[in-house]
Amino acid sequence: MEQRSKRWIVLTVLLGGFFGINFLVSYYTDWLWFGGLDHAAVFWRMLQARFASGILFGAIALLIVGTNIWLAGQFTRQALRLGGSPWEDGEAPGEVLLRSRMAYVVAAGALVFVLGNIGASQWPLLLRYMYDHPFGVSDPIFSQDVAYYVFSLPFYEFVAGFLIGALVVSAVAVGLIYAAAGGIRFQEGLEVMPRPMAHLSGLAGVFLLVLAWKYRLKIYGLLYSQGRVAFGAGWVDVNVQVWAYWLLVLAFIAAAVFLFLNIRARNTQLPVRSVAVLVGGAIAIGAVPA
Template sequence: MGVWALVGFWANLFVEALWFDQLSFSDVFWTILSAKFTIALVFGFTALVILGVNVYIARYLASRLTELHLFNEELSELEQLFSSSRLVDLVTVGGVLVISGILGVIGLSDWDGILRYFNQVPFGSNDPIFDYDIGFYVFSLPFWDFVRFWLLLTVVASAIAVTLYYLYRGAVIIEERGMQIRSYARNHVCLLGVVIFLLMAWGYRLDMFKLLYSESGFTFGAGYADVHARLYGYWMLIFVTIGCGGILVSAMFSQRRKLPLIAVGGMIISSVLIGGIYPNLVQYFIVTPNEYEMEAPYIQYNIDYTLKAYGLDTVDQVPFRIQNDLTAEDIQNSMTTINNIKLQDKRPLRRTYQQLQEIRTYYDFANVDEDRYIIDGQYRQVMLSAREISYDQIPSKSWLNEHLFYTHGYGVCLSPVNTATPEGLPILFVKDVPPVAVDDVLKITRPELYFGENMDAYAVVKTTLEEFDYPEGDENKFIRYQDDGGVEVSSYFRRLAFARYFSEINFMISPLITDESQVMYHRRIQDRVENIAPFLEYDDDPYLIIADGKLYWMVDAYTVTGFYPYSQKFSGLQRLPDQDVLGNQPG
């Protein structure tokens, strides 16, 4: 099983590298892969050092004990087995390695944020509260917040690990009358507690900057209570936390067992009073009675920085004077606009396309999009939909039919937005298979659709088997793929990789696949662009266009962040029920 898993890992890596190389994006693949490997290695090794050093210290300190006193009871035979020093060491080392690996994976989870941090550029604009460059909030603050969280998690894991080790070795003895703790064990755990308190203090410092993302006030961003109460509260909590750490240090040199409890209890009480109750009292008694006046400057910050974030701060506002003197001549002079007023609705139009132009049940119109063309010398807004292959509906399902025979959709259906037949049906400007167009600008010479919105299955082209192209009456037309849109099989070595990647033995044994054959995968448009540029945010509705007789997919992409201070987040466009909702696009 281990060998099979390693082969799977290699196949996944190799096949993905081939895909990027075929698209001439090898640099993207290797940059991301090397970054992930380096990040996982750095975080994993750091965790190994922190955990390993602490466990080694615990082992060294506890080695002076010659007997185990687990819960102050006699050892059972099983416990005697585990009392073997060598076995305990093996279990301890294994546990440290596993936990370090987990912490390395956790560090890897923020690989894109880490890359942003090391490749950041200044925005050239500062926030109104701390006067830091916006780039600090977009790139640096999320990075340092993640690093602090990870370090806190690692130190807590170390504290738990050494406590369990001391418990097992008898340095911590649980009795009916209480808990007995050896001084070196108490000092070690207290020292880790000091580090935890220092990391908490660092967290409060970072929380000050995160106030500029606050959603607790009248507007997005820090309000009066945040700036005049919560901000100072964080400063007080920093000193309280450091003071609690000092109490733990004193506990290392004192016999007073309650000092650690006092430190933890004091921290909890201070967090509630200073971090919670105090800002709420300021909000209730000072801000709320005169909220608009108190929040006015912060509302203005919200307006100004929201405009900056969306690039609207340079837009000139010009009053629009309403005139009630519209004439027939004005309408006649605006016929381009009038003739493109949208009367068709996408939902019923998609169903109509399916009824009129589906041709066969294995075709499907997944979505209706809009476009604009100069048709017969006139500017026309149109609706169109791709005729994709529906793998759920293909006849005689088999590996051959699904991946070698039915490989592509065919053409589009296109109609203007503002006209219909007397029966209410759309007037089709592009229809049928092969596609028939009313104007040369809409003429399609390459109607094959090997990529689409719903194409999740892979396809193998340029095999010895002719591909199904389109139906013509009771007969079928066939085609052989002539382009280079897939990854060449080219060798038996690649056959093995594809067989493992797709879990399909036919790559190894099928005589239909030759060295010249190509494998198309990641055929769903959204999947392709997200793999190529994962640092962008994409509109979830790719759209099709006709140009030079070919069909091209277009996707709108955006650079987004949720960390622009005082910038109101964009909650998304509420679309029609049959369409997806564009997710949160933060400013």
């Protein structure tokens, strides 16, 4: 076991060194270019913003992905200590990795690194959001200062998309872990053990709440609608589409409530009700004219 841990450490160091060298080479080139143009201060400001954005979104990714992988790992390692796969005799697929804490750390670290790097690339959005300044002119539909659409809304939209991505990555990761350990089994239909059911229900509930927020932001995005006649919100957008989006927001929240209740119930009835609510919302918005 100690030998395997050393291998994981060596692999992590090698990967970190590889990406670190690429990072230094890239930024050294940028530093030379900005310095040659006598704009070194701009380079350092950009670098600070990129680091701040990467740390911020990396921390968010660590909270989401790391917590979910840790919860799945706790179940898996406990199940294996009790005698292998919870449902089948014999060794679970990838049992050596499933028993290793270092494997979970490396997996979570790799995913957090990728997501943090995605967040770091959006440093201009973070800077615009941090230095928001009102324009003193409000839009005629929602009475929001125009600065909101320039500085805040793009940042919120990215955050919503980032959270959705982090939650999807977490769901895939924990789903694979549970499936390998026997917590999820595909034999004569889908079977999910109570603890994985509770975990996945909570994860799906949070996902739906983020979707509700995303569609709330889409309401403001209607001002950018590209109609057949003119650019901007049309009559249908203001009088119909807004309410359709609000209906979807409420549907996502209601479906999330069913899933949160299933954390304790741990059955299939509440998720089915959640899906029914979502289908109803989809039918409602599908009836709205484009």
